[in-house]
Amino acid sequence: MxxxxxxxxxxxxxxxxxxxxxxxxxxxxxxxxxxxxxxxxxxxxxxxxxxxxxxxxxxxxxxxxxxxxxxxxxxxxxxxxxxxxxxxxxxxxxxxxxxxxxxxRRFKSIVDRVVGDELPVVFSLVGEDFPKFTPALQIEDEDLKHESYKVLKHAIVRFFKLHGTERYAKVEHLDDYLTESIPPPPVSEDRLPPTAFDIEHERDLYDIYVTGPGLVLSFKMKLSDIPNPRLKQLLEREEY
Incomplete structure (x- = not known):
């Protein structure tokens, strides 16, 4: 304005x-x-x-x-x-x-892009003593770039609803939901889900995370490609 x-x-x-x-x-x-x-x-x-x-x-x-x-x-x-x-x-x-x-309106547009697999989820290694992959989004909108958590939460709930499981559309632990099927670090590229892309190995960070050459520090996945056991179980339950 x-x-x-x-x-x-x-x-x-x-x-x-x-x-x-x-x-x-x-x-x-x-x-x-x-x-x-x-x-x-x-x-x-x-x-x-x-x-x-x-x-x-x-x-x-x-x-x-x-x-x-x-x-x-x-x-x-x-x-x-x-x-x-x-x-x-x-x-x-x-x-x-x-x-x-x-x-x-702008927030909904970003959620739509995530649900429609236009804006991928970025998993980055964070934490020194207990490193883990944390999901986030690369949002260009200056007013919403720090609302990654809220966007992801709304996108996951929308994803549940699109699959007819709206009664389960509640996300309490966002990180757990998105990382359930992703091996904890340190992890090599061949252990990532096959749908992961833009995989990066930052040599400058090897010493910080005590990893080593060939180990993954970040990667991207489309929301619909993230294999989540809980959602799969719910979808199978809905079929009966």
Whole structure:
């Protein structure tokens, strides 16, 4: 939503001040932030070149006023938070609903790509004392690149449902589900599932993981190619 800006008058303690907000961002968990600028006040927090600071936005419910989580300094007194006018609430609520709908659409699009085998699962070796393969995704969307766990969880649940086993569509331990049939490290390439690809052997990491030449440090698999005994058992059960 970059480029949008909204200015309104707001009573802060005893004085009316001009408040400017812009660039609302919303995470897939619904948490929202805006950039805020109050020209006449000192705003505590991280400095900004153009005077704007990040503030948490708390949506309204049942027509109530929305709230901005920000710390302001007025006449050397700290003022925590800002309850918005109903007019400002109406504008920012519209921003919020649009931004939240957009992030959910983008999230679903990534889940669809995983379920459709367009975006593979990456298994990488992590941990020094007790190394293990950890699944993740290479997500290009800057706002969602750190939501790999949530995307994978939704993709697995969707995968169960597509196979008619929605009553079992519950993922409690994501790593266990995806790594049940993958040999624990150290492992050579010939012991990986035959559907693994983009297998990498990072020589610089041999000493860290005490592996050796020829041992695998990362590889990729399509979700539908990951052999999971639990899903196989459930599918067989559904056939009877």
């Amino acid at each position: 970059t480029g949008r800006e909204y200015s309104f008058k707001q009573k802060i303690i005893e004085t009316i001040h001009e408040v400017m907000v812009r660039d609302m961002s919303v995470g897939i968990d619904g948490a929202a932030y805006v950039s805020i600028f109050v020209p006449s006040l000192e705003v505590s927090g991280q400095s900004s070149v153009d005077g704007y600071f990040k503030a948490g936005y708390y949506p309204s419910s049942k027509g109530r006023a929305a709230h901005l989580g920000i710390s302001l300094k007025v006449d050397n007194k700290r003022h925590e938070g800002m309850t918005l006018s109903l007019e400002a609430t109406s504008v920012l609520q519209e921003w919020y609903e649009e931004a939240y709908a957009d992030i959910k």
